[in-house]
Amino acid sequence: MINSMEATARILKALGDExxxxxxxxxxxxELCVCDLMATLSLPQSTASxxxxxxxxxxxxxxxxxxxxxYYRFITDTTFTGSGLGEEILCYLSTLEQxxxxxxxxxxxxxxxxxxxxxxxx
Amino acid sequence: MINSMEATARILKALGDExxxxxxxxxxxxELCVCDLMATLSLPQSTASxxxxxxxxxxxxxxxxxxxxxYYRFITDTTFTGSGLGEEILCYLSTLEQxxxxxxxxxxxxxxxxxxxxxxxx
DNA sequence: TGTCAGTATCCGCATAGACAGATATGATAA
DNA sequence: TTATCATATCTGTCTATGCGGATACTGACA
Numbered sequence: 001m002i003n004s005m006e007a008t009a010r011i012l013k014a015l016g017d018e019x020x021x022x023x024x025x026x027x028x029x030x031e032l033c034v035c036d037l038m039a040t041l042s043l044p045q046s047t048a049s050x051x052x053x054x055x056x057x058x059x060x061x062x063x064x065x066x067x068x069x070x071y072y073r074f075i076t077d078t079t080f081t082g083s084g085l086g087e088e089i090l091c092y093l094s095t096l097e098q099x100x101x102x103x104x105x106x107x108x109x110x111x112x113x114x115x116x117x118x119x120x121x122x
Numbered sequence: 123m124i125n126s127m128e129a130t131a132r133i134l135k136a137l138g139d140e141x142x143x144x145x146x147x148x149x150x151x152x153e154l155c156v157c158d159l160m161a162t163l164s165l166p167q168s169t170a171s172x173x174x175x176x177x178x179x180x181x182x183x184x185x186x187x188x189x190x191x192x193y194y195r196f197i198t199d200t201t202f203t204g205s206g207l208g209e210e211i212l213c214y215l216s217t218l219e220q221x222x223x224x225x226x227x228x229x230x231x232x233x234x235x236x237x238x239x240x241x242x243x244x
Numbered sequence: 245t246g247t248c249a250g251t252a253t254c255c256g257c258a259t260a261g262a263c264a265g266a267t268a269t270g271a272t273a274a
Numbered sequence: 275t276t277a278t279c280a281t282a283t284c285t286g287t288c289t290a291t292g293c294g295g296a297t298a299c300t301g302a303c304a
Contacts, residue, residue, distance in 0.1 A: 005147070005220045009140040016135030017262075018127045025127070034281060044264055049282055054261090068271050068280045085214045092207045098127045118280065139292075156251060166294055171252055176291095190250045190301050240250065 003081045011079060014058040015089070019043070020051050024060065024074070025093040026106055031064070031071035035118035040106040060086070069118070125203045133201060136180035137211070141165070142173050144224055146182065146196070147215040153186070153193035154228075157240035162228040182208070191240070 014020055022041055026032065037048040052072050055061045059079050061072040079086030093099060136142055144163055148154065159170040174194050177183045181201050183194040201208030215221060 003218050005140045005143050005215075005218050008215070008218060009138055009143050012134060012143075013138030016131055016138045018131040019262090021127050021131050021134075045281070046264060046266090046283080047262085049280095050262085053282075065271085068278095070270095070281060080214060083214055083217070085210060088207060088210050092202060092205055093127075093130070095205070096125050096127050096130060141292090167251070168253080168294060168296090169292085171250095172292090172294095175252075187301085190248095192251060192300095 008080070011058050011060070014054055014060055017051075017054075019047070020055060021093055021096075022098060022102055023051060023055065024076075024090055025096065025099040025102060027103055028074040028076070028090065031073040032106075033069045033071050033118065036106065036109065036113075039109045039113075040102060130202070133180050133182070136176055136182055139173075139176075141169070142177060143215055143218075144220060145173060145177065146198075146212055147218065147221040147224060148228055149225055150196040150198070150212065153195040155191045155193050155240065158228065158231065158235075161231045161235075162224060 015024075019041065023032075023037060026040065034045060034048045034052065037043055037052070038045055041048070043051075052061060052063070056063055056072070060074065060076065062075045064071050064073070074090070076086035076090055077084075094103075137146075141163065145154075145159060148162065156167060156170045156174065159165055159174070160167055163170070165173075174183060174185070178185055178194070182196065182198065184197045186193050186195070196212070198208035198212055199206075216225075
C-alpha cells in the first residue's frame with residue numbers, strides 16, 4: 001500500500017480536468033461504458049475512452065469487459081489508500097452546478113438506451 | 123461564490139504536482155516565505171516562488187508583503203467554497219510518508235533561521 | 245541615488261496532456 | 275471467415291506545465 005507524495009500527485013492530477021470531474025460526478029451506483037459517457041456528456045468516442053483510461057490508470061475506476069462492452073465502475077473507496085478521501089471528493093463534486101444536469105442527462109439516456117446495442121456509438 | 127466544475131478543476135489541478143503537495147503538507151500554523159521553502163524542500167528560488175504563485179492563483183494560499191518578505195499562509199478553510207474539503211485533503215497529505223520528514227526539516231530550519239535575514243536566499 | 249536582500253517573472257528546454265478524426269483491436273454473429 | 279459493433283490507440287496539432295538560471299522588480303537602508 002503506497003501512500004507517497006508522488007502517487008498522491010498522480011491520483012490528484014486526474015482531477016485537474018473538467019471533463020473528468022463531470023465523469024466522476026455522475027451517479028456511482030452501477031457501471032458506465034464508453035457509449036454512456038458519449039451520450040451523456042456529448043463526447044466523441046476517442047475523448048470518452050481516453051478520459052476513462054486516464055481515470056483507470058490513476059485508480060479512480062476499474063474496467064470490466066462484458067462481451068463487446070467495457071464497463072467502468074468507480075473504485076473510490078480504495079482511491080487514496082482507502083482513506084475515504086476519494087468519497088469526500090466525489091461528494092463535493094456532486095454539489096457542483098453542472099452535476100445535477102449531467103446526472104439527469106444520464107438517467108434520460110439510460111431510459112432510452114437499447115439494451116442490445118449502444119445507441120450512441122460514433 | 124463560484125462552485126463550478128471549471129473552477130474546481132483549477133483548484134484541484136494545483137494538487138497534481140508533488141512539490142506543491144509537499145508544500146501543502148507543511149505545518150499550516152503561521153506563514154511561510156519563499157526562503158523557508160527553499161531551505162526546507164531544497165528548492166531553487168525561482169521554483170519555490172513559482173509554486174507559491176500557482177498555489178496563490180488557485181486559491182490555496184494568500185500572500186502578504188512584510189517589508190522585503192512575502193509571507194504566504196494557507197487559506198484552505200475557504201478553498202472549495204468553504205466546504206472543508208481543502209482541510210480534508212491537507213489532513214490526508216500530512217499522513218503521507220514524506221510529510222513528517224519535511225515538517226521536521228522546516229522546524230530545524232526555523233530554529234536556525236536568522237531573524238534579520240533569510241539565510242537561504244539564493 | 246546606489247546597493248543589497250528578497251522575490252517575481254522571463255526564457256529556453258523538455259515533457260505532458262487536451263482535442264478529435266483515423267485506424268487498430270477485441271468481441272460477436274452470420 | 276467476414277462483417278459489424280464497441281472500444282482502445284495512434285496521429286497531428288496545440289496548449290499547459292515542470293524545471294532552473296538569468297533577469298527584472300520591490301522594499302529597505304545608507
